[in-house]
Amino acid sequence: MSEAKVREESRHSGTVQRASGARRSAGATHPGYKREQNEDAYWADEQRGVWVVADGLGGHQAGEIASKTVVEEIQRSAATDRHYERALQRAHALLLGDEHTAANMGSTAVVVAEDGAYFHIYWVGDSRAYYWSPGAGSGQLKQLTNDHSYVQMLVDSGAINSQEAAQHPNRHVITRCIGGSTNPRLEIDRVSSPWYAGHRLLLCSDGLSAEVEPEQIAAILAENSDNRRAADLLVAAALDAGGKDNITVQVVDAPDPAPGAQKWTSRTGKALHASARGLGSRGRLLLAACAVGTGTALAAWLFGII
Template sequence: MSEAKVRDVSRHSPPQYSRTGTSRSAGATHPGYKRDQNEDAFWSDENRGVWVVADGLGGHQAGEIASKTVVEEVQRSAATDRHYEHALQRAHALLLGDEQSAGNMGSTAVVMAEEGPYFHVYWVGDSRAYLWSPGSPTGQLRQLTNDHSYVQMLVDSGAINAQEAASHPNRNVITRCIGGSTNPSLDVDRMSSPWGPGDRLLLCSDGLSTEVEPEAIAEILSANPDPRRAADLLVAAALDAGGKDNITVQVIDAPHQHEADRTGGPRPRRQNHTAGRRAIVIAAFILAVASGLWAGWRFGLLTF
């Protein structure tokens, strides 16, 4: 995306951004151009290694309450048991028991949590996680989550293809969410993977994924190593495409590759240049003595 487009977007809506960022991750959200309120929510704790994006459903205050409930339960788990599947199920139970819910207050969610060299992704609904890996020319972008949606069911059954799914009139109909139903149980999907060198994870609501093509997402992640800049440009790209929905993103870089150097792990040995120079001097001295002895013997100055 050009700098001119980014500046144009900023002129239209600078006060509507909500951002957070630390050394290796950053998040941003925007209500978009068509919605009066932002029903998305996001939160992160880099020290505990957890990030979440939630997309509220139900309209107006109902969606905001639902996404906020999800975030609060993830925060609770981050501070205690780190069981994020249980956190989403607790949020589901709370929303079902809310008197204001009336069966239509719900939220999608995607959570990423780190555990040593691995990361785990938990999700419900159509909020997504993508893994970007470096490569030429713009890296490789892979969707890690599988949408719980009506259109995805059609794709999985072979009834329609991915191109038809992108423009299907029911592409926003989800088949699973937190709250928003009378079913007391909730299935939470999960996947795990090790971090690779230079990897980045993107968590997002469908306000990004339905507006911006994967190729454009990969280009932004590839061209902008600063997570703060990448998050802002992803939101700007969704706005430039129309901004028809709330937009929320989190960009998370893989842990630093040289962590062992900072935690007492093996380090490269320093070369002892002084010892090397001493060895050279000794070798030269021995060679000179040997040459003198040989010359003395050769010309009869020395006898053995």
């Protein structure tokens, strides 16, 4: 399906929903062709530097309630304490304590929160975060999250390989979710990384990642610098692949310039590099500590990381 087709569908049927007023990011969601209802939810606040994608489980209204609960708790946290792990724990407790909650009602979630020159990712289940960096061809797409799923457990144990995992009949069975009576205690994974100018993050539900190969995702990001266009084409690619599940994506640009590079100048780098050559190992270690205070790009350049 072409981008034009996706836009045409959104005008006439309202099936593609998008965020508005965004500058650095764009999000889109679509119910797909096999589901009557969209149980995914997403939200973004660029000013506060937080993005979330949640994939509801349980069918019909149950999944919608679960994903909406996750988003509402992230919104509450963004406006108050910015403790997003606590927000996911609150959503978990609310879903477990809801008298209308069925045993299989829950949600996966992936959250990105910026903190100066860094971003932090929190996730539960098989909603994913990818990091795209420019380069030759389609650049490099790296999966930052690790699925909490039965098939991922088999891959990690060496029982099957990634090709077998993609075709496994139980590939949609998750081992961890927010809510659901089988998970009374919620474990949340976290990873952190510095931002670099020109790089991007992709958040998505498994409606994209289970249907579209990473090579195609990378190509779409490489060929479309406009986030709105990239988000629409990612949804279109999942629909072309069959649209068997709800599809939700958010594409996020690094700050421009990336916060870690704001204080960097070539003159400063040359001076510090010259100073480093004249120092012993203890002096270089001290200089490295100072360099961290002036930005991750400077420290990386000084010690040959980039």
